[in-house]
Amino acid sequence: MHFRLVVLRAARVVALLLLPALAAAQGERKVLTQDTYDLWRSILQPTLSPDGRWAVYTLSPTAGNGELVVRATAAATEYRVARGSTGRPLQSVTGQPFSPQAAQVTGDSRFVVFLRYPTQGALDSARARRARAADQPKASLGILSLADGNVTEIEKVRGYSVARDGGRWVVYQPEADTAASRNGARAGADSSARPARRKDTGSPLVIRELATGTETRIEHVSAYELNESERWLAYARAGADSLGVDGVYVRDLTTGVETALKVATGNYRSLAFDEAGSQLAFITDADSWGAETVRFAVYHAALAGPRSRPGPQQATRAVAASEIAEGLQVAERSRVDFVESGSALTFGVSRIQPDSIPADSLADKAVVDLWHWQDARPQPMQRIQAGQDRNRQYTAIYHIAAKQMRQLGSREFPNITLSSDGRTAVANTNVPYELDAIAGEGGTDINVINTLTGAVRRVATKVRGGGQLSPGGKYVTWWENRAWRVHDIAANRTRELTAGVTGVSFEDESHDTPSEPGPxxxxxxxxxxxxxxxxxxxxVWDVDPAGVRAARNLTDGAGRRDSMTFRVVDFDADLDYIDPAAPLYLRAFDIRSKDAGVYRDRLGANTAPERLVMAPKTWPVLQKARRAEQFLVARADFREYPDLWSGPRFDQLTRLSDAMPEQSQYRWGNVRLHKWMNSDGVPMEGLLYTPEGFDPSRKYAMVVYFYEQLSDNLHQYHRPAGRNIINPSVYTSLGYVVFFPNIHYTPGYPGPSSVKSIVPGVQSLIAQGFVDPKRVGIGGQSWGGYQTAYIITQTNLFAAAVPNATVVNMTSAYGGIRWESGVERAIVNYERGQSRIGGSLWEYPERYMENSPLFFLDRVTTPVLFMANDADGAVPWYQGIEFFVAMRRLGKEAYMLNYNGDAHNPRKYANQKDIDRRMQEFFAHHLLGAPKPEWMERGIPFLERGRDQLNR
Incomplete structure (x- = not known):
């Protein structure tokens, strides 16, 4: 199917979109409501073409159908193509949010290749009729020509690939014929040799020439890989044994010649090219296919042979199954890869799993979890990580010239990092200290491995974090005893990396938890x-790891002098080092004004960094074209939507998008920094959001929301959305003043710290006259929920409170489990972490009680609404039950929401909107005098659950 897309001039497109906005500007602006959330569009996956002439992104509503936008960066040409349902809010609480696959611009910047998804209507229809997977609407492949905007559509495509540096070809797989796939899978099984052995299923693969539309179809393809230069396409084929097609093949796309590298019955997986495109590796179980025990082996093929035998060579076995240590095997789903130099390849080995226990054999047996006091991991963690443990792979390496294999990873060395030539590896291991970690005394040993000889040398013992290998493989760096260390591998020498730098700390100066500060x-x-x-x-400091040259302040001290942070911008993710001949770009952030921007410097330069742009904005997107001096940025503030801009310089940016012109139809607030002193005389700051048309002579209702430190987000754009938090864009549109105060913590006293910080901040605003002291609400989520619950036990300042997902009893929560991870809460939360108690329940029992809202709930006069979900993996929902039962027993107004089966932050879209609605209604009643909604008036009896949702 083909269709022609008419080319519209961007100026005309924007003008048409602005018409309703301009009309609205002449009348009354609207209030943001829940009906607005679904319509609010986001710019997803923005990218530049390699030549910098085109910007590509998906414009997607929260729910509904999106479109692909392709916009010229130096002209007014713009192409728009419907992409189907790209918003697709999550309907299941167990799945992951849908994310459309990013469109790709070919390496020659001539085409954009993308998937078009089914429309929201088609998906809703299929869901309503409970269509089978085979009958669900399918995606299609779109190919847009940048020369004229013509779009070719190929229906029912499940995936595609284009080469990073190519532009001639796209390779795609159509959706498989379900019946044929089932038949193929049955026919592919070698029933005579080993009936239980499953064969991978192949389906058609299509090679399409982008310019001409010429296609070549290859049948029975189970896996494929296109190399980055686009010369080679490798593919594994899997079909019925009678066809004799099983094997790995490589096609030279410049000539169309296909070469069989290995042909034999079996499964072929993990095809991988080296960076130069001169070698291919893969794994296969073909060598043992007919045997009782089938194991995978690693194969290698050179794609350029000697003059006497030019072209791809037959694949040879690099690592036989028999070479793997006893009890291990080449992992069936091993990822095969080449090191950067191409001199070695890596693969994974895994444990041979014992036969599973037949379910019926345990029918009359006890099934029990034994929690052993010396288990390194508690049973809940073991349960959560069971799949990971079962499929765990350990790194092995094969040196091609030496024809030598060596297993590097193991139970003792689970994490391996390799140098670019594969000759050196770093192994970080916390295994020796797993039991110490129970008491918060864990650590990591850092080991250097010579991968040719297998020699292992420990270079650091029981340090925090782990070692990082330099790109060239010469050094290992790590953080130890509040300083950076560097180990010279060749010299076997360790030194303090920044030993020559005085008067400067490289540890976190604002660290405020009872643990060692990090770097x-x-x-x-x-x-x-x-x-x-x-x-x-x-x-930013330029440091010689060898210690010969003195360290130099690359940013010339401008950061500390001007209270500005500088951080390197990585414009080339494929380059693992900084080119000293190229400009070095730096993100800049002024910690006083909260302005942000970009500076330019250079390694070895003796001048201060050059300012390119600095503004009261955020810059959520910073990109550069791969082959051109062209930048793509998004800039935003609280009122300005993060639209895309592009230009050859940061002072020559042209606006490319106008994603939400409708925003001008709605009431939108303003924000400013607010400063005050906490109860201990410490200077504080926070964010004060005021409604549109704010009049300081009026009295406003105010809602307070907080989480640690939020003031650096002064210029952040807040997209209207339904969530379990206070959205300042929404609440200012509703007419509230919104206050986001920072908190200054005293270790051991997180509850009192919040009172000392927040209450004076609120009082300082009341003193200015525009906040009604009888109409102040407060809310928080998780850690903010805990502190909200604590604050209302210490003051009657607040007329309503929403402490969501809160801990109210630290003494019971201390012994709990974070069910999403299986981690025991004691260390990670209380002794060393965010709760900041600083020791165990037995060391500081008074602190645990003094900081627990539960023991002071009899003092509460503030009505509360809160969420405690039964599938919350971070805060045990029984904390919510303790909260509710206590409030109910004390006869105090309280409403608890349990979104059945949902998480710490609701995942189901309907639940997100529901908690948002109820929070708004709760605050509206207590702060604005609105009538009680029915759910507050009479509750929702269990037998009537859901009825209140029918008309929503």
Missing amino acids: YGLGGWAAADAAVLVYDRFD
Whole structure:
């Protein structure tokens, strides 16, 4: 199916979109409501073409159908193509949010390739009729020509691939014929040799020439890989044994010649090219297919042979199954890859799993979980990680020239990092300290491995975090005893990386939890490991890892002098080092004004960084074209939507998008920094959001929301959405003043710290005269929910409170489990973490009680609404039950919402909107004098659950 897309000039498109907005501007602006949320569009997956001449993105509503937008960066040409349902809010509480596959621009910047999804209407119809998977609407492949905007559509495509540096071909797989696939799977099984062995199922693969539309179809393809230069296409075929097609083939796309690298019955997986496109590797179980025990082996093929035998060579077995250590095997789903130099390839080995226990054999047996006091991981964690444990792979390497295999990873060394030539590896392991971690005394050993000889050398013992290998493989860096360390692998010497730097701290200066402060991080390495960039709070330091050259402040001290943080912008994710000959771009953030921007510097330069742009904005997108000096950015503030801009310089940006012109139809507030002193005389700051048309002589209702430190988000855009938080865009549109105060923490006293910070902040605003002291509400989620619950036990300042997903009893929560991870809460939450108690329940029993709202609920005069979901994996929902039962026993107004089966932050879209609605209604009643909604007046009896939703 083909269709022609008419080319519209961008100026005309924008003008048409602005008509309703301009009309609205002449009349009364509307209030943001829940009906608005679904319509609010987002810019997804923005990217530049390699030549920088085109910007590509998906414009998607929260729910409904989106469109692909392709806009010229230096002209007014714009193409728009419907992409189907790209919003698709999550309907299941167990799944993951849908995310459309990003459109791809070909390497020659001539075509855009993308998937078009079924429309929201088609999906709703299929859901309503409970269509089988085979009958569900399918995606199609779209190919847009940038020369004229013509679009070709190919229906029922499940996936595609284009080469990063190509432009001639697209390779795609049509949706399989379900019946044929089932028959193929049955026919493919070698029933005579081993009936239980399953064969991978093949389906057609199509190679399409983009310019001409010429297609070549290959049958029975179960896996494929296109190399980055677009010369080679490798594919595995899997069909009925009678066809004799099982094997791995490579096609030279410049000539169309196909070469069989290995043909034999079996499964073929994990095809991988090296970076140069001169080698291919894969795994297969063909060598043992007819045997009682079937195991995978690793194969390797050279794609350029000697002059006497030019072209791809037959694949040879690199690693036989018999070479793997006893009890292990080449993992059936192993990821095969080449090291950057191409001199070695890596693959995974896994444990051979014992036969599963027949279910009927346990029918009359006890089934019990044994919680052993010396288990490194508690049973809930083991349960959650069972699949990961069952499928765990350990890294192995094969050196091609030496024809030598070595297993590097193991139970003791689960994490392996390799150098670009594969000759050196770093193994970080916390295994020796797993039991110590129960008491918060864990750590990591750092080991260096010579992958050719297998020699292992420990370079650090029981340090925090782990070691990082430099790109060139010469050094290992880590954080230990509040300083950076560097180990010279060749010299076997360890030193403090920043030993020559005085008067500057490289640890987190604002760290306020009862644990050792961590570092600000590293900004990257120069070519050949000649230098490493180290961050302090503000500046970037150029440090010689060998210690020969003195460290130099790359940003010339401008960061600390001007209270501005500088951080490296990585414009080329494919480059693992910083090119000293190229400009070095830096993100900048002024911690006083909250302005942000971009500066430019260069390794080795002796001047201060050059300012390119600095503004009271955020810059959520910063990209650069791969082959051109063309930038793509999104800029935003509280009132300005994060639209896309592009230009060759940051002072020559042209606006490319106008994603939400309808925003001008709605009431939209303003924001400013507010400063005050906490009860201990510490200077504080927060964000004050005021409604449109704010009149300081009036009295407003105010809602307070907080979470640790939020003031740096002064210029953040808040998209209207239904959530379990206070959205300042929505609440200011409803007429509220909204206050986001920071909190200054005193270790051991998180509850009192919140009171000392927030209450004076609220009182300072009341003193200014525009906040009605009788109409102040407060809300928080999770940690903010806990502090909300605590604050209302200490003051009657608030007329309504929404402490969602809160802990009210630290003494019972201390011994709980974070069910999403299986982690015990004691250390991670209370002794060392966010709750900041600083020790165990037995060391500081008074602190646990003094900071627990439960023990002071008799003082509460504030009505509460809160959410406690029974599938909350972070905060045990029984904390909500303790809260509700206590409030009910004390005869205090309380409403608890349990969204059945939902999480800490609701995942189901309907639940997100429901909690948002009830929070608005709750605050409206208590702060604005609105009538009680029925659910507050009479509740929802169990037998009537859901009835109140029928008309929504």
